[in-house]
Amino acid sequence: MSTSTRSTPPPGTQDPPTPKPARSTKSPTARDGWRRALRRDWQLYSLVVLPLLFFLVFRYLPMIGNVIAFRRFEPGGSILGEEWVGLRYVEMFLTDPTFWQVFRNTLWLGALTLVFCFPIPIVLALLLNEVRRRALKRFVQSVSYLPHFLSIVIVAGITMQMLATDGPVNAMLGWFGHDPIRFIQEPEWFRTVYVGSEIWQTAGWGTILYLAALTTIDEDLYEAARIDGANRWQQIWHVTLPGIRPTMITLLILNIGTFMVVGFEKILLLYNPLTYPTADVVSTYVYRMGVESNSFSYAAAIGLFEAIIGLVLITSANQLSRRTVGTSLW
Numbered sequence: 267m268s269t270s271t272r273s274t275p276p277p278g279t280q281d282p283p284t285p286k287p288a289r290s291t292k293s294p295t296a297r298d299g300w301r302r303a304l305r306r307d308w309q310l311y312s313l314v315v316l317p318l319l320f321f322l323v324f325r326y327l328p329m330i331g332n333v334i335a336f337r338r339f340e341p342g343g344s345i346l347g348e349e350w351v352g353l354r355y356v357e358m359f360l361t362d363p364t365f366w367q368v369f370r371n372t373l374w375l376g377a378l379t380l381v382f383c384f385p386i387p388i389v390l391a392l393l394l395n396e397v398r399r400r401a402l403k404r405f406v407q408s409v410s411y412l413p414h415f416l417s418i419v420i421v422a423g424i425t426m427q428m429l430a431t432d433g434p435v436n437a438m439l440g441w442f443g444h445d446p447i448r449f450i451q452e453p454e455w456f457r458t459v460y461v462g463s464e465i466w467q468t469a470g471w472g473t474i475l476y477l478a479a480l481t482t483i484d485e486d487l488y489e490a491a492r493i494d495g496a497n498r499w500q501q502i503w504h505v506t507l508p509g510i511r512p513t514m515i516t517l518l519i520l521n522i523g524t525f526m527v528v529g530f531e532k533i534l535l536l537y538n539p540l541t542y543p544t545a546d547v548v549s550t551y552v553y554r555m556g557v558e559s560n561s562f563s564y565a566a567a568i569g570l571f572e573a574i575i576g577l578v579l580i581t582s583a584n585q586l587s588r589r590t591v592g593t594s595l596w
Contacts, residue, residue, distance in 0.1 A: 331566065339562045356571070359564065371543075371546055375529075384521055387469050411471050425463045429450055432446075451541070456537065479509070483509035516595055518587075526572050526576045
């Protein structure tokens, strides 16, 4: 019986083993990923340049001027003020009774605007969502959001013409035997006039945002609710409102952030010295002190105080929303 033997090459003649390629231990960093994304989509990133320049030039660079709140500024002098005065202008407006009256007016108008202007678009969106006739739905949408595209000057002009002593509103009151009411001249009517015009101008645009959010709700949720015996009101409460809650929270936080600003342009166009007791707010007071009275340092101190309050409000609202409902702006 023969046995096969495998011949082995003599020592030293074997081929050296092929070395395995070393694995790279260098992992891609976030900077490398950012560079690759920038090279790949540089056309899209270039679209951000102009908005960033806008915010840099018109939002961030002017913040340097806040230093005149602590320095004495004279027109024609140094742009950063002449001399350091510390908290002199802060003490001036904190001890000024006129400022606190203006501050209370701002809180009143801000609260009324938030209470009435925030929920009305939600209600209108829910009502339009239940309309099945598309023609009627489109007509109501068009009529409701058209005032949003009008300028503040036109809105203020329409409001003043409608509420004039010889305007349509007083003409209708005359049909019922009521004497004409001076809506624009009487201080007790200004808050009603302002909030009413704000609702008319902004309700339709807010409705568009909520209608867009309603389209993201899964129809299977409504089907499951109907199977469980839920009626239309229960479906709205348990399905629709939770579905648009992130949008509601986001818009609420943004509205709270602009709580102190209220509506500077509209108030400036609608108010007059007769309505100052209820119409004058912080922003219009700053305008009169700075532009009309040339007290720029005093106005800058008040404006800085207003900005700090707005920052505290929007930060607090964001943190409260994150802890209570789990939704926040950042």
